Amino acid sequence: MNSLDNLREVMRRDRVFDFMLQTTGLEVDLSHGTILYLEDISVSFDGFKAINDLNLYIDAGELRCIIGPNGAGKTTMMDIITGKTRPDKGSAFFGQNINLMQLSEPEIAQAGIGRKFQKPTVFESHTVFENLELSMAGDKRIWPTLTAQLNGIQRDKIDEVLEIIALQEQRNLYAGALSHGQKQWLEIGMLLMQSPKLLLVDEPVAGMTHQEMDRTAELLTSLAGTHTVVVVEHDMDFVRSIARKVTVLHQGSVLAEGSMDEVQADPRVIEVYLGE
Numbered sequence: 001m002n003s004l005d006n007l008r009e010v011m012r013r014d015r016v017f018d019f020m021l022q023t024t025g026l027e028v029d030l031s032h033g034t035i036l037y038l039e040d041i042s043v044s045f046d047g048f049k050a051i052n053d054l055n056l057y058i059d060a061g062e063l064r065c066i067i068g069p070n071g072a073g074k075t076t077m078m079d080i081i082t083g084k085t086r087p088d089k090g091s092a093f094f095g096q097n098i099n100l101m102q103l104s105e106p107e108i109a110q111a112g113i114g115r116k117f118q119k120p121t122v123f124e125s126h127t128v129f130e131n132l133e134l135s136m137a138g139d140k141r142i143w144p145t146l147t148a149q150l151n152g153i154q155r156d157k158i159d160e161v162l163e164i165i166a167l168q169e170q171r172n173l174y175a176g177a178l179s180h181g182q183k184q185w186l187e188i189g190m191l192l193m194q195s196p197k198l199l200l201v202d203e204p205v206a207g208m209t210h211q212e213m214d215r216t217a218e219l220l221t222s223l224a225g226t227h228t229v230v231v232v233e234h235d236m237d238f239v240r241s242i243a244r245k246v247t248v249l250h251q252g253s254v255l256a257e258g259s260m261d262e263v264q265a266d267p268r269v270i271e272v273y274l275g276e
């Protein structure tokens with residue numbers, strides 16, 4: 001790959017790097033133990049209410065699973081949290097102090113909310129190590145990193161993330177040579193390089209083998225505590241394997257919330273899933 005291609009890939013529009021952003025300087029205030037507040041949120045698309053008076057609270061350090069039939073509004077909810085979609089009404093706060101409605105999409109990412117989309121978007125013609133290097137947050141700038149030496153702290157951070165995502169042995173492989181599951185973990189690693197406080201993960205195990213699903217369960221479980229993780233997932237076996245508290249969305253609102261056993265025994269939840 002020539003350097004112009006490299007540059008094009010680095011500057012892809014669907015990626016936001018910290019060096020492009022103004023520092024908002026806002027540190028999220030978690031003193032009340034709640035990292036995300038969504039209150040009375042509604043959004044309509046062409047008159048159809050995709051989100052309807054949604055109220056959702058996520059504790060700092062939680063691993064929360066969000067389930068619900070197709071069209072329930074799960075992805076739209078993530079779009080609202082990340083600033084991709086603006087609600088018609090309601091409020092969204094990150095911690096006590098950060099009003100997400102007042103921030104742009106890149107500012108929300110910068111404030112500490114990372115999102116992993118369904119389809120992995122790693123840089124296939126860069127190595128695993130380089131992918132992590134390219135997504136590093138902090139004062140390091142992208143241009144020097146392509147040529148200059150990394151400092152020890154930066155190297156340690158990459159090593160730490162390689163260990164979390166269990167790709168140490170693949171560090172010098174091109175990302176394009178990874179399995180589907182490994183690409184998903186690499187992308188989670190790329191998010192972790194930005195040290196997000198809140199990670200939103202949309203259908204992480206779609207297309208994975210059982211072994212990859214087990215490894216993903218371990219990975220997401222290990223991130224909880226030091227991070228807050230919100231997982232939207234369709235695969236019920238997977239949700240059961242990681243779930244603590246589960247929220248069921250239906251027609252843009254919370255239908256039920258509780259342990260996996262509680263929500264699965266809830267007649268309203270059963271009815272909604274039978275109707276799918």
Ligand SMILES: Nc1ncnc2c1ncn2[C@@H]1O[C@H](COP(=O)(O)OP(=O)(O)O)[C@@H](O)[C@H]1O
Pocket residue numbers: 045046050068069070071072073074075076077
């Ligand atoms: N940009 C959009 N324009 C029009 N309709 C949309 C848009 N985004 C989502 N919807 C509709 O909103 C509803 C909720 O969609 P979505 O949030 O993707 O559900 P889920 O992720 O739970 O399957 C669906 O009926 C979908 O067709």
Ligand SMILES: [Mg+2]
Pocket residue numbers: 074075076
């Ligand atoms: Mg969806």
